[in-house]
Amino acid sequence: MSVKIEASEGGMDHNVMLGIGLVGALVCIYLVWLNTLMSTEVFAFFGGLAAIIALWWGTDSIKSLCSYGIGTGVPSAGMIALGSGVVAMLFATKLAGISPLLVPVGCVVVAAILGAILGFISDKVLNMNIPVMTRMIAELTVVGSLTMLGFTAMVAGTFSFGDLITGATTVFGVEIASYAASVIGGCVLATIFMLGAIAIQHPFNACLGPNESWDRTQMCAIECGALSMITVAIMSIAFLSIPAVVISFVISIVIWGWSYSELIALSKRDAYDWLDAQPIREVGGEQ
Amino acid sequence: MSALGGGSAGGEGINPAASVIALVIVLASVGVAYVLYPAALIPLIGIIVGGVLISFGVHFVPVGGAPAAMGQAPGIATGVAMLAAGGGLAGLFGGAWAAELGIWVALGAGAVGGGLLMAITCLMVNVIYVYAMGIPAASGKVDKDPITGDTYDGYRSQGTEGHGLPFISYVGGVLGGLFGGMGGTLIYLELLSVYEEALPSFLGMTPEGMQTLAVSLAGIFAVGMFLVAAVLTAYNITGTIEGPHDPKFKRWPRAVIGSSAASAVCGLVAILLVVI
Amino acid sequence: MEEILFGIGISALAGALATVAGAAEDTESDIGSQGDPNSQVQLAPQMGYIHRIYNKAVSGEPPAYGLWVALAAGIAWALMAIQYNAVLALIIGSAVAVFVQGVYATTAYLGRTASLAKFEQPVYIDILKSVTSVTMAHAFVAIFTTVTMCFLIIEALGHPFPLPLMGIVWGIALGAAGSATGNPFYGKERQYQKYDFGAGLPISASGDIVRYAEAGQRSSLDNGWFTSKGAGPASGICFGLIVFFELWRTILFEPFAAGWGAVIAGLVIIMIFMVIDRYVETWARKTYGPYTEETAEEEATA
Numbered sequence: 001m002s003v004k005i006e007a008s009e010g011g012m013d014h015n016v017m018l019g020i021g022l023v024g025a026l027v028c029i030y031l032v033w034l035n036t037l038m039s040t041e042v043f044a045f046f047g048g049l050a051a052i053i054a055l056w057w058g059t060d061s062i063k064s065l066c067s068y069g070i071g072t073g074v075p076s077a078g079m080i081a082l083g084s085g086v087v088a089m090l091f092a093t094k095l096a097g098i099s100p101l102l103v104p105v106g107c108v109v110v111a112a113i114l115g116a117i118l119g120f121i122s123d124k125v126l127n128m129n130i131p132v133m134t135r136m137i138a139e140l141t142v143v144g145s146l147t148m149l150g151f152t153a154m155v156a157g158t159f160s161f162g163d164l165i166t167g168a169t170t171v172f173g174v175e176i177a178s179y180a181a182s183v184i185g186g187c188v189l190a191t192i193f194m195l196g197a198i199a200i201q202h203p204f205n206a207c208l209g210p211n212e213s214w215d216r217t218q219m220c221a222i223e224c225g226a227l228s229m230i231t232v233a234i235m236s237i238a239f240l241s242i243p244a245v246v247i248s249f250v251i252s253i254v255i256w257g258w259s260y261s262e263l264i265a266l267s268k269r270d271a272y273d274w275l276d277a278q279p280i281r282e283v284g285g286e287q
Numbered sequence: 288m289s290a291l292g293g294g295s296a297g298g299e300g301i302n303p304a305a306s307v308i309a310l311v312i313v314l315a316s317v318g319v320a321y322v323l324y325p326a327a328l329i330p331l332i333g334i335i336v337g338g339v340l341i342s343f344g345v346h347f348v349p350v351g352g353a354p355a356a357m358g359q360a361p362g363i364a365t366g367v368a369m370l371a372a373g374g375g376l377a378g379l380f381g382g383a384w385a386a387e388l389g390i391w392v393a394l395g396a397g398a399v400g401g402g403l404l405m406a407i408t409c410l411m412v413n414v415i416y417v418y419a420m421g422i423p424a425a426s427g428k429v430d431k432d433p434i435t436g437d438t439y440d441g442y443r444s445q446g447t448e449g450h451g452l453p454f455i456s457y458v459g460g461v462l463g464g465l466f467g468g469m470g471g472t473l474i475y476l477e478l479l480s481v482y483e484e485a486l487p488s489f490l491g492m493t494p495e496g497m498q499t500l501a502v503s504l505a506g507i508f509a510v511g512m513f514l515v516a517a518v519l520t521a522y523n524i525t526g527t528i529e530g531p532h533d534p535k536f537k538r539w540p541r542a543v544i545g546s547s548a549a550s551a552v553c554g555l556v557a558i559l560l561v562v563i
Numbered sequence: 564m565e566e567i568l569f570g571i572g573i574s575a576l577a578g579a580l581a582t583v584a585g586a587a588e589d590t591e592s593d594i595g596s597q598g599d600p601n602s603q604v605q606l607a608p609q610m611g612y613i614h615r616i617y618n619k620a621v622s623g624e625p626p627a628y629g630l631w632v633a634l635a636a637g638i639a640w641a642l643m644a645i646q647y648n649a650v651l652a653l654i655i656g657s658a659v660a661v662f663v664q665g666v667y668a669t670t671a672y673l674g675r676t677a678s679l680a681k682f683e684q685p686v687y688i689d690i691l692k693s694v695t696s697v698t699m700a701h702a703f704v705a706i707f708t709t710v711t712m713c714f715l716i717i718e719a720l721g722h723p724f725p726l727p728l729m730g731i732v733w734g735i736a737l738g739a740a741g742s743a744t745g746n747p748f749y750g751k752e753r754q755y756q757k758y759d760f761g762a763g764l765p766i767s768a769s770g771d772i773v774r775y776a777e778a779g780q781r782s783s784l785d786n787g788w789f790t791s792k793g794a795g796p797a798s799g800i801c802f803g804l805i806v807f808f809e810l811w812r813t814i815l816f817e818p819f820a821a822g823w824g825a826v827i828a829g830l831v832i833i834m835i836f837m838v839i840d841r842y843v844e845t846w847a848r849k850t851y852g853p854y855t856e857e858t859a860e861e862e863a864t865a
Binding site: 073207238 | 614615620621623626629630633634636637638640642644645666670671673675677678679682683684685686687688689724726728730734774775780
Binding site: 352353354355356357358359363364365366369370372373374376377379380381383384385386388389392395396398399400402403404406407408409410411412413414415416417418419420421422423424435437440441442443444445446447448449450452453454457458461498499502503506507510 | 598599600602603623624625626722723724725728729731732733735736738739740742743744745746747748749750751752754755760761762763764765766767768769793794797798800801804805808809812813817821822823825826829830832833836837839840841843844846847848851853854855
């Protein structure tokens with residue numbers, strides 16, 4: 001993830017970002033599989049890392065899409081990304097019945113097909129005639145589904161449907177199995193859905209303006225992803241053992257602290273002036 | 288949700304070739320569902336109808352965007368997709384609560400939930416404009432209200448395109464809430480029926496928590512699909528619309544076609560979840 | 564009978580919580596300047612008006628509040644799943660959600676203002692330090708009351724949705740209601756206070772927001788006082804009425820006509836509100852009169 005810091009104002013080529021984002025996120029999600037291989041829960045945090053990488057890529061996709069002036073603003077793009085992403089992701093977790101290793105790749109494939117159809121509808125049926133729309137909406141759907149898959153894997157330590165619907169509650173000190181206490185049954189997905197929806201559109205929406213710079217926007221993406229990772233780590237307390245939760249939490253806080261201070265430094269670099277308790281500067285002599 | 292500086296790229300009119308492809312997508316989805324899981328045929332058609340209702344309903348909602356927040360344009364000063372989502376989800380809340388009373392009661396409850404949110408919100412918008420800002424309602428697109436006959440020519444402030452919520456916009460808002468709530472509830476109910484039937488047999492067990500599982504799955508899918516349909520419609524409207532009397536309202540056919548295809552594909556994936 | 568009484572009592576409590584939530588939500592979004600009126604705060608430097616207003620560009624209010632409330636609900640759910648006390652879980656959930664909200668607010672201000680360097684708008688660090696904690700405080704009130712309301716609806720009234728899903732539903736509805744009611748009041752009355760009362764803003768005046776206050780330079784903190792005089796309570800009433808009527812008509816009328824009673828009650832309530840709105844509209848037309856065609860006045864005096 002140190003690659004993007006060296007990049008200059010112009011930033012990295014979008015196709016390179018697509019490659020890094022896709023491969024990086026998939027590798028991290030597959031690393032969560034180590035949990036099942038080694039019968040432990042401590043590798044769950046890789047899911048959060050996958051989500052951060054996916055968000056880092058997705059920020060550039062939203063930037064490309066919205067720079068064409070779609071008229072509705074940036075947040076809607078985040079909503080459609082997650083709305084279609086959640087459909088693809090839940091379908092993909094069910095693929096674990098065939099083979100658990102099929103889930104991440106299956107997620108990407110289903111999301112790409114779904115996103116391409118939605119992009120085609122937006123561009124051609126709704127007559128918006130934006131050249132990159134089909135491709136970008138497909139990318140956003142993949143990003144949305146990867147974000148959801150990553151955070152779900154982080155909160156539960158696994159990404160197969162069968163494990164996601166098993167949970168346990170204690171009644172009078174006795175543990176009994178209950179669907180209502182599981183990730184899908186308790187609908188923690190709803191929180192992850194909104195986390196992703198806001199995190200995917202915030203970096204571009206917040207850094208919007210004539211002096212928007214690539215590295216600052218991407219650093220904001222990492223910061224948003226890490227912030228969401230902190231909250232997912234807290235939520236995983238209901239599903240994972242305490243050591244796994246502590247590891248996830250500490251890693252999230254470290255990444256967030258680093259990216260937040262970097263973001264402040266980059267904003268200081270880009271801002272016109274960095275004033276503390278100073279009066280309004282009049283440029284045109286207006287009152 | 289402020290609109291960006293760039294103008295919108297949307298074009299007018301229907302693209303016939305793309306619309307035909309969209310209808311082919313709908314038919315293909317229905318066909319695949321029929322082949323792989325025949326019991327889900329009616330639910331999938333229900334989901335498509337739900338998406339159509341949402342998309343059609345969102346066109347009624349009067350949204351003015353950033354200019355409305357300054358009294359420069361009529362409508363509600365929020366984004367289209369999210370205001371419609373607010374109404375539709377409130378309707379979903381009511382419809383889900385009435386789900387065990389039967390599909391028609393639940394649809395009615397969902398519609399009324401959405402309509403009630405829009406009715407109260409639109410009323411308070413007018414109350415703020417009239418009593419707190421001293422501005423009467425006036426439309427920018429028509430000079431005479433189609434329902435009440437009020438004339439708006441002298442009631443627009445100088446330099447603006449109207450403000451507040453004229454009665455036709457109010458009625459449009461309520462209708463939008465009714466359709467949106469009904470559509471969202473329909474998607475939820477159809478998915479719920481599929482999951483309630485399929486999950487016990489596919490998973491083999493039937494403890495009580497199964498109900499919560501079906502509700503949660505159907506709920507999150509309904510929320511996701513509602514947002515997809517609303518955002519697609521927002522793209523169609525390109526930002527702001529005054530209500531059913533606005534010329535932009537005539538664009539509704541292409542949004543309905545697009546939304547039916549989107550709901551068909553998303554619904555198919557949601558239903559196939561129980562097949563694989 | 565007792566069940567219905569209990570249900571109505573809970574509806575009233577939920578309605579009260581919702582009223583507080585709506586008022587706090589609108590006050591928070593005006594102190595931080597979020598949503599559609601924020602486009603003017605963004606536009607002002609481009610027209611040459613440097614300002615010291617907090618530019619919190621975190622999407623619009625519905626998705627933002629959807630996230631804060633869903634986040635609080637999710638964390639509260641997770642804590643309750645490991646047998647934490649429900650009230651403690653709700654408070655901790657709201658606290659974490661408020662922390663996230665504060666961080667998003669700061670990154671939005673820094674991001675947007677740094678990107679306006681071309682128009683010579685400086686970043687004022689003291690605004691970050693003074694206003695952020697105030698928005699977080701108001702947001703806590705809004706989030707906590709909404710999550711508690713969701714919790715009550717599920718536990719006491721038996722709604723089938725789990726807590727996080729309920730959080731999304733009511734969070735987005737809260738944002739939509741508060742945003743719709745409060746945005747024009749902040750956008751026109753507060754930001755363009757120097758223009759004539761009782762008329763919309765001419766398009767030529769866009770960007771010329773008020774930057775100097777009663778004494779000294781305007782800070783976003785003062786918007787809290789202003790909002791709580793008008794749009795804040797109005798948004799509270801709006802959301803409170805929505806929640807209360809939604810619950811009340813279901814609990815009281817659902818037993819009649821196999822469920823159709825609640826639907827018919829709802830339609831009657833919608834009709835009543837439509838009549839009230841028509842009355843408000845005609846009152847305005849009659850009392851204020853048109854802007855042109857007639858001599859003198861613009862409107863009734865404030």
